[in-house]
Amino acid sequence: MIFPAFAAGRTDWTRYLFFTGKGGVGKTSLSCATALRLAESGRRVLLVSTDPASNLDEVLGIALSNTPTAVPGMSGLAALNIDPEEAARAYRERVIGPMRGILPEAALRSMEEGLSGSCTVEIAAFDEFTGLIGNPEAGKNFDHIVFDTAPTGHTLRLMSLAKAWDQFLDENTSGASCLGPLAGLEKQRGIYSAAVETLADKNLTTLVLVSRPQAASLREAERTSRELCELGVANQMLVVNGVFVARSPGDALATALQRRGDAALKQASGFLGSLPVTTVALRPRNILGIEGLRSIFEEPGCIESLQSGETWTPPEFGNMDDLIADLSASNRGVIMTMGKGGVGKTTIAASIAVALAERGHAVHLSTTDPAAHVAEALAGEVPGLTVSRIDPAAETEAYRRHVLSTAGATMDEASRALLEEDLRSPCTEEIAVFCAFAHEVAKGKEKFVVLDTAPTGHTLLLLDATESYQRELNRQARSTQPEEVLRLLDRLRDPEFTSILLVTLPEATPVHEASALQDDLRRAQIEPFGWIINQSLYESGSSDPLLRQREETEHRYLREVAEHLARRVALIRWQADEPVGVPALLALLHETSPTFT
Amino acid sequence: MCCSTGVCGPDVDPDLAQFSALLNRLGAGGIAVERYGLGQQPMAFVQNPKVKALLETEGAEALPLIFWDGEIVLKGKYPDAVERARWMQAAGVAT
Numbered sequence: 001m002i003f004p005a006f007a008a009g010r011t012d013w014t015r016y017l018f019f020t021g022k023g024g025v026g027k028t029s030l031s032c033a034t035a036l037r038l039a040e041s042g043r044r045v046l047l048v049s050t051d052p053a054s055n056l057d058e059v060l061g062i063a064l065s066n067t068p069t070a071v072p073g074m075s076g077l078a079a080l081n082i083d084p085e086e087a088a089r090a091y092r093e094r095v096i097g098p099m100r101g102i103l104p105e106a107a108l109r110s111m112e113e114g115l116s117g118s119c120t121v122e123i124a125a126f127d128e129f130t131g132l133i134g135n136p137e138a139g140k141n142f143d144h145i146v147f148d149t150a151p152t153g154h155t156l157r158l159m160s161l162a163k164a165w166d167q168f169l170d171e172n173t174s175g176a177s178c179l180g181p182l183a184g185l186e187k188q189r190g191i192y193s194a195a196v197e198t199l200a201d202k203n204l205t206t207l208v209l210v211s212r213p214q215a216a217s218l219r220e221a222e223r224t225s226r227e228l229c230e231l232g233v234a235n236q237m238l239v240v241n242g243v244f245v246a247r248s249p250g251d252a253l254a255t256a257l258q259r260r261g262d263a264a265l266k267q268a269s270g271f272l273g274s275l276p277v278t279t280v281a282l283r284p285r286n287i288l289g290i291e292g293l294r295s296i297f298e299e300p301g302c303i304e305s306l307q308s309g310e311t312w313t314p315p316e317f318g319n320m321d322d323l324i325a326d327l328s329a330s331n332r333g334v335i336m337t338m339g340k341g342g343v344g345k346t347t348i349a350a351s352i353a354v355a356l357a358e359r360g361h362a363v364h365l366s367t368t369d370p371a372a373h374v375a376e377a378l379a380g381e382v383p384g385l386t387v388s389r390i391d392p393a394a395e396t397e398a399y400r401r402h403v404l405s406t407a408g409a410t411m412d413e414a415s416r417a418l419l420e421e422d423l424r425s426p427c428t429e430e431i432a433v434f435c436a437f438a439h440e441v442a443k444g445k446e447k448f449v450v451l452d453t454a455p456t457g458h459t460l461l462l463l464d465a466t467e468s469y470q471r472e473l474n475r476q477a478r479s480t481q482p483e484e485v486l487r488l489l490d491r492l493r494d495p496e497f498t499s500i501l502l503v504t505l506p507e508a509t510p511v512h513e514a515s516a517l518q519d520d521l522r523r524a525q526i527e528p529f530g531w532i533i534n535q536s537l538y539e540s541g542s543s544d545p546l547l548r549q550r551e552e553t554e555h556r557y558l559r560e561v562a563e564h565l566a567r568r569v570a571l572i573r574w575q576a577d578e579p580v581g582v583p584a585l586l587a588l589l590h591e592t593s594p595t596f597t
Numbered sequence: 598m599c600c601s602t603g604v605c606g607p608d609v610d611p612d613l614a615q616f617s618a619l620l621n622r623l624g625a626g627g628i629a630v631e632r633y634g635l636g637q638q639p640m641a642f643v644q645n646p647k648v649k650a651l652l653e654t655e656g657a658e659a660l661p662l663i664f665w666d667g668e669i670v671l672k673g674k675y676p677d678a679v680e681r682a683r684w685m686q687a688a689g690v691a692t
Contacts, residue, residue: 099639103649106656107642111635411618419617 001265006030006239006278008037008297013144014206014235016133016198020150021210022220022341024509026241030210030280031148032059033296038144039077046142047079048132050125050149056081059289066128074290078142084125091115091124126151133198134191150207153227153424156196200232207236209275213243213261216342218268225275237276240265244282247544253537254544256576284549312555314538315562317571320589323530324355327499331361334444334491336451337532339503340513344534347578348503349452350377351585357385358586362447366440368392368433379581390436390453392429399423399432441491442484444498492526499529504561506536506554515565531566533558535574612675619681626690635660 008030017034019027028049035047046068049056056079057064060071064081071077092115096108103111131138132145139145198204207228211221218240225236244261246254265272280297327335335352337345346367353365361384368390375387400423408419422428433453443449492498500521504514518528537551538558562569573591624630633641635657642648647669651659655673663671665684676684 095636095639099643102643103639104652104656106658107635107639107652107660110657110660111639115636407613407615411615 001262001269001272003240003272003277003279006280006297008034009041011041013038014202014204015144016205017144017146017208018150018199018205019146019148019208019210020224022217024340024342024507024513025210025212025217026280027208027210028056028148029293029296030208030239030241031146032056033293035077035079035144035146036074036290036293037297038146039071039074042076043143044076044141045078046132046139046145047077048129048145048147049079049081050084050129050147059293061290082125082128084121087128088115088121088124091120091127130191130195134193134195150228151199153231156199156228156231156233196232200234202235205233205235207233209236209238210241211238212342213240213264214342215264215267218264218271220341222268222271225271237278238272239278239280241280242282243279244546247546248542251542251544251547253540253542253574253576254547257547260577282546284546285553312552315559317533317562318530318568320351320532320570320572323532323568323570324352324359324589327352327529328356328359328361330496332444332447333496334441334449334451334498335501336453336498337501337503338453338514338517338528340510343503343505343510344572345503346452347377347585347588348501348532348534348572349450351579351588352501353385353448353450354378354382354582354585355589356448356450357382360384363450364388364440364443364447365450366390367451368437368453377578377580377585382582388440390433390440392433395432395436396429399428399435435485438484438488441488441498444491489524493524495527495529498526500526502528502531502566503534504531506533506538506557506561508557511557511561511565518565528567530568530570531561533561533569533571536571537574538571540574612677615678615681616675619676619684622685622690623688626688628688628690 017031019031019034021027031049032047035045039045047056049064060074060079062069062071062079064079066080066082066087068078068080071079092112095115096111099108099111129147133139209221209225211217221238225238229236244254244257246258248254283296285292335349337349337352339345349367350365353363357363363385365385365387366389378385378387400420403423404416404419408416411419437451437453440449440451492500502514502518504510514531521528536554536558537547538554540547540551542548542551558571572588575588575591579585579588620630620632635642642652647664648662651662651672659673661671661673661675662669663676671680
């Protein structure tokens with residue numbers, strides 16, 4: 001399949017452009033580069049970023065804030081940056097601050113807990129920039145407003161309820177849970193409805209879905225596309241970012257990389273046929289600076305020669321064999337692989353499970369990734385190894401049904417409708433999966449349990465906060481929580497019981513997300529066992545000029561992980577194909593050169 | 598928990614979720630009902646001396662606090678099925 005190149009400079013762009021996609025697909029780079037291109041063609045452009053880990057300040061050479069700042073040297077371009085966590089913190093402070101010294105400490109903590117959910121974060125951030133869409137005055141000095149993020153379905157549904165709020169909140173002060181945190185937001189409710197209408201107007205808004213040429217990434221884009229389409233955001237297009245064409249015929253690695261991308265696009269052909277698709281070529285380097293942003297849409301035909309500027313001394317790496325030998329020292333416990341989507345958590349978890357079973361341990365392998373066919377990856381039985389799967393959709397559905405048939409059974413229609421909307425919030429899936437997860441962790445009392453997904457640090461902090469709630473329930477002799485949930489946090493905090501492996505690729509975003517995860521875990525008093533850098537091109541021996549440049553680009557991230565972030569680290573080489581079958585899974589663990597030790 | 602229906606907690610308290618329905622019915626039956634959330638209307642907690650005193654002595658565990666005609670009828674928990682039925686009856690609202 002051949003798709004045209006993404007035309008950032010097209011003259012018929014709508015006024016509002018939203019870039020959306022999972023972290024790491026390149027939506028920030030693409031949105032910045034598009035804004036830059038539009039400004040260069042004489043349009044007045046406002047770039048709105050919500051990426052807290054954004055290096056936009058660095059790229060644009062200015063300190064960004066939550067109000068538009070003109071970008072020096074780039075006439076017509078202004079930018080603003082909203083940190084969602086900061087927006088939520090500011091919102092919490094606006095609500096709680098005035099109560100300090102008036103309400104007792106315990107009540108303040110309770111308020112804070114109620115305003116700490118993922119819904120609050122998402123909605124507080126969206127509130128910050130809704131005015132730009134819903135209020136025609138706000139962006140009147142700009143021809144285009146480019147967002148590096150888009151609202152999720154949950155936020156859009158809440159925004160859609162805005163029209164009914166005035167009446168609803170006046171008459172019904174009960175039950176409004178997800179609306180609860182919204183009630184205190186300062187924006188006019190009318191602005192929310194206007195924002196929803198603008199998002200649905202194809203003459204005003206374009207939703208740019210960004211994906212990598214990878215199966216999981218394309219599936220995610222398809223899911224988002226469908227959900228937002230159902231909510232009326234119909235003007236959509238897809239950009240496949242990072243398409244690779246091998247330049248050295250006969251180079252095995254380059255050929256395999258191209259083949260993998262082609263296969264993913266072919267597999268998604270149904271979805272790709274449903275909307276306009278364009279592509280952006282894989283870059284030889286990270287996008288840095290205005291020049292980098294300008295070059296993003298050019299064909300990387302002319303590859304710069306390798307720069308031999310600084311001498312590269314590889315940091316100390318451990319190997320996977322040693323890591324597994326240490327994990328194997330006890331006969332039971334939980335091993336979890338954590339990290340950003342797409343870094344290879346499932347494959348690594350399967351490899352570790354097989355390696356432990358080979359050593360004669362009883363091992364249970366479980367995953368929450370619906371796209372991960374662990375059983376298929378194993379392609380056969382392994383003595384001592386059992387496999388199961390937590391299906392988030394099924395767990396969430398079971399949880400929804402349970403709540404609706406118990407708590408929701410006698411509700412009137414309005415209360416029930418709100419309960420149903422709450423049950424569609426991101427928190428619900430998190431909680432449903434969390435309960436299933438607690439159940440799997442408890443199995444670690446008798447054997448090894450290897451899990452490829454773990455709750456986020458945020459969930460763990462929430463759990464910590466929930467302990468006080470739990471004590472209250474116990475006091476009332478109404479403890480309905482199973483032992484596995486009650487003991488979960490203790491088990492995760494016990495280094496004798498739980499070993500957490502943070503998995504990353506040697507690239508900026510996955511490393512920084514894993515680092516943030518490590519901070520969250522430490523706040524919940526959980527210390528990761530070690531890091532695994534997966535799919536490294538280090539010493540790949542590829543002769544492809546683009547891959548050689550990318551290999552050089554890895555150096556700073558290998559060093560950052562080994563020297564600053566990880567207590568111990570192992571490295572796994574880039575694999576041409578998904579490892580399938582026991583020999584391939586075991587071989588993966590040896591793709592970690594002894595020269596690293 | 599971040600939701601007042603409790604679906605964001607690891608365990609849904611059915612009494613909490615049912616409480617919303619109860620208030621709706623009382624309201625529909627002509628009973629004046631006011632509900633204040635700590636996160637939404639914190640001033641209400643400060644301005645009521647009884648509530649403020651209880652928060653100071655017992656902390657957040659005193660919540661929820663339910664008043665009927667100015668008197669505390671329930672403290673630290675939501676009404677269960679028996680209490681809900683009794684209140685509906687007392688209010689003369691059909692169940």
